[in-house]
Amino acid sequence: MNMKIVCAIATLTIAGTYSSGALAQPEQIVTANPAGPYLAATLEAWGKGFTQETGIKVLGDGPVSIPKLQQMVKAGNVSWDVVEVPPNYTLRHCGTLFEKLPEDLQNRKDVLPGFGNACGVPASGYAYIMLYNTKKFPNGGPKDWADFFDVKKFPGIRAIRNSVQGVTLEVALLADGVAPKDLYPLDLDRAFRKLTELRPNLVFWQTGAQSTQMMESQEVDMIMAWSTRAYPALKNGAPFEPVWNQQFIYNNVLAIPKGAPYPKASADYIRYATNGARQEKLAELYPVTPAVLTAKPKLDEVGMKLFAGTPDRIATSITPNLQWVADHETEIQQRWLEWFNK
Numbered sequence: 001m002n003m004k005i006v007c008a009i010a011t012l013t014i015a016g017t018y019s020s021g022a023l024a025q026p027e028q029i030v031t032a033n034p035a036g037p038y039l040a041a042t043l044e045a046w047g048k049g050f051t052q053e054t055g056i057k058v059l060g061d062g063p064v065s066i067p068k069l070q071q072m073v074k075a076g077n078v079s080w081d082v083v084e085v086p087p088n089y090t091l092r093h094c095g096t097l098f099e100k101l102p103e104d105l106q107n108r109k110d111v112l113p114g115f116g117n118a119c120g121v122p123a124s125g126y127a128y129i130m131l132y133n134t135k136k137f138p139n140g141g142p143k144d145w146a147d148f149f150d151v152k153k154f155p156g157i158r159a160i161r162n163s164v165q166g167v168t169l170e171v172a173l174l175a176d177g178v179a180p181k182d183l184y185p186l187d188l189d190r191a192f193r194k195l196t197e198l199r200p201n202l203v204f205w206q207t208g209a210q211s212t213q214m215m216e217s218q219e220v221d222m223i224m225a226w227s228t229r230a231y232p233a234l235k236n237g238a239p240f241e242p243v244w245n246q247q248f249i250y251n252n253v254l255a256i257p258k259g260a261p262y263p264k265a266s267a268d269y270i271r272y273a274t275n276g277a278r279q280e281k282l283a284e285l286y287p288v289t290p291a292v293l294t295a296k297p298k299l300d301e302v303g304m305k306l307f308a309g310t311p312d313r314i315a316t317s318i319t320p321n322l323q324w325v326a327d328h329e330t331e332i333q334q335r336w337l338e339w340f341n342k
Contacts, residue, residue, distance in 0.1 A: 026081075026262045028057035029269060033084035033252075035062030038228075041286035042084075046273040053272070056265055069097055069257055078259045081266045086165065087253045090120035091326040099256040102267050111274070111291045112251055112309075114319040120253030121270050122291035124282060127227040127308035127317065128167050128248040131240040136221045144245050148222055149175035149194065151201050156221030159214050162204035164336040167248040167320060168195070171224065174246055184321040188332070192339050204340075215240050227306045231287035234302045242306060249308050249317045251291050283307075 031047070033039055039060045047058030064083050072078045073096075090098050098119040100106075111122040130148055132141030136156055142148050148158060148171070160168055169191040170183055176194045178187070195202075203220060205211040208229035214220045215233035227242070234240060254273060256266045272278060279290035283297035289309040290297060299307060308317070325332070 025054075026056060026265050028059055029081035029262060029265050030059045030061055030079060031082040031084070031269065032061040032064045032080045034064070035060075038286055038288075041282055042273070045282035045285055046269070046278050049278065050269055050272045054265075054268065056269075058269070066093075066097070073097055073258045076259060078257050078261065080257050081260050081262055082254055082269050083257055084123055084252050084254050085120070087115045087117065087120055087122075087251065088165075088322050088326040088329065090253055090255050091117055091322055092329065094119035095258075097258050099258055099260065099263055101256065101270070105267060105270060108274075110276075110293060112249065112293060112314075115251040115253060115291070115322070117253075120255045121274055122251035123254040123270075123274060124279075125249060125251040125289035125291055125308060127289070127313075128171075128224060128250065129227050129230070129306075129308075130222060130224055130243040130247075131215065131230055132222045132243065133218060133220070134239045134241050135218070141241060142222060142243060144243075145171045145175040146177075148224070149198050151198070154222070156201070157203055157219070158198065158201055159203050159205055159211065159220040159223040159225075161211075161224065162206050162340065164332050168224075168336075169332070170248065170318070170320065171246075172198075180246070180318045183318075184324045186324070186328075186332075188335055192335065195339065227289075227308055228287050231302060231306050234305065244313050245316050247308070247313070247317050248320055249289070249314070250320070 033042060039062050043058060043060050051057055061080065064085055066089060094100065094117065100118050101121065105121050106118050107116050108121060112125060115122045130142060137154065142154050147154055169186050169188065172191040172194040173183055173187060174180065176190060205214060208226055211223060211225040212229045212233045214223060215230065215238040216236055230240065230242065254270045256263055260266055274292060276292045276295045279292045279295040280297040282288060283290050284299065287303055287306060289307060
């Protein structure tokens, strides 16, 4: 996997505001996502070719935040044409913050199921996985989330994300004996009780970069992390081994903000980006898993070790109930803050 993306691509300017009534093909569109190296990779994999085919320049911005998008929509001054966001955002705000997509982009059958919806198309995947320090556990590490929570069998410090915008509660319930098919609706009381048991052995990461650093510094013995952020750690020699069992596969989605000035060009860009060949190219530049099921990127050894899209890994993965999570997001977040701040 070639991670040496042309640095100049990352130094981009934000496009000016377009007239919402304009019908002509725009000279440029702005795509926004989590920013950093990933933004550069998407512009290399998707933006360059789209410009060559259409003549429309693709500029980049990020990171995306819902409060910022809400301000744009409320002011009627939307400067993003396409955004990449977690799918629960489009489920919760479809029709209010995000435009409903053309029929051919809704609920596509050629992508990993469970993530597309009327306002979002799966664009890039990753997994929430467990990794353990092979120096700490040279004779074999944890095999599932029950082991992750078992400090007698596997003593040491664990790291999880300081957020419930992921699967923190789900893995606590799996560790407590709940079967994957019975996870939803989440038993919040039970999940937080299980997390409380592990609290003396827990530390938290705020950003993906911090999770990478924790592995590289070996300050933790196990970690729940994004597969995309484990990649640079393992490439830099961090002695961590991924556990492919009970992992949660996620896909971010591409969406069109409500009131975006050029929705037709935005939809065309989404079609281009979610073509199998372009999905492969992105995965070869940045360690994501293609959303398109037929895509088969050529990856290096570490890339394959952390690739979530193999048939056996898909078979052992769990798909979160995004609609339930979106419907209960406020309650879950409040409970998390109360627990975390105790």
